[in-house]
Structures are given as C-alpha cells and as structure tokens.
Amino acid sequence: MDREQLNQLVISQLTNIAPELEGEPLEQDEDMRDAFDLDSMDFLNLVTAVSKQTGINIPEVDYPKVLTIDHMVEYLLAR
Numbered sequence: 001m002d003r004e005q006l007n008q009l010v011i012s013q014l015t016n017i018a019p020e021l022e023g024e025p026l027e028q029d030e031d032m033r034d035a036f037d038l039d040s041m042d043f044l045n046l047v048t049a050v051s052k053q054t055g056i057n058i059p060e061v062d063y064p065k066v067l068t069i070d071h072m073v074e075y076l077l078a079r
Helices: 003-017 040-054 060-066 069-078
Strands: none
Touching (some): 003 040, 003 069, 060 069
C-alpha cells in the first residue's frame, strides 16, 4: 500500500469507530484521542482494525508512535 491508500484506510477505520467524524475535516497531525475525542477503547479498536486490514501488528509499546493519522501512516509505511 502507498501513503495515500494507508491514509484513506486509517481515516476509513477512524470514521467506522466514530461515525460522527464522516465528512468533517480531519487533522492529520493532532493526537487522534484529543482531536476526535477517542477514549482508550476507541483507540484500541482503531489500532486493531488498522492492524487487521494491513496485516501489520502494532504492539502496545508502539502506541505512542501512532497517535496521529500522519504518524500511523508513517509507521505502517516503515513496516
């Protein structure tokens, strides 16, 4: 997957978890938990969904590396 496909995947999974975000401008470089009011379960569900879709495991120790949409995409590209 390229950067744009991964970006769309993350946004798609994010809007699945928080449907009220659909059609809203999404900040790519803000902590998703704060910017989109995600609680810990929402964030875990997002990471799990992205991992399942990409086949890339994101261990809990790496969660601080994937807190923004941009960082998550970069993390996935590096794998």
